[in-house]
Amino acid sequence: MKRRKNSFLNSQVDDDPISSVANLFDVAMVFAVALMVALVTRFNMTELFTQEDFTIVKNPGKENMEIITKKGEEITRYKSNNSVKGDGKKGKRVGTAYELENGEIIYVPE
Template sequence: MARRRSILRRGEDSDPMSVVSNLFDVAMVFAVALMVALVSRYNMTEMFSQEDFTMVKNPGKENMEIITKEGEKINRYTPSEEQNSSGNKGKRVGTAYELENGDIIYVPE
């Protein structure tokens, strides 16, 4: 009887760290799935393409940001109060419209 018990115990995993490695694998799969979901949800697939692009976040508001990608370089421009107080004021010179097919038309005023 003792021999059967020793055979059964040999088959069991006696390493307590194996549970930790399995949890790590599950966490990694969850993290990758979350990143893919966020990228697809916010339509940020342009960041991974080879094309150059410009994106404006919160247009016309105080926390507006302009993000441009040129090749491998990504630039982020945030207007600040210092730039506005330097005396360089701007004025509106026209309006840009984006059509359904993606074309942008500029109409000067």
């Protein structure tokens, strides 16, 4: 009687413990990309990835007001500080901003 070779028992098993770490790294990368996409869409920051120029005013009229402007590839961010009030510096009015019913803000220079 001939013995049959059982290919399942004689197969080479990959005993490298690092091979499972590579798979975990791939899963972590997919999770990180999905998390970034979810955060960008959740906070409506998709404008940062367009070619259009824009200006965003966060918390208008409050102490922590912030103005974010994108012109071409350059993004500038201005945070208001209340140092102008106490420094005795004086300024001049340079224009007026109007908010329309649809939420759009129009700046009219004087």
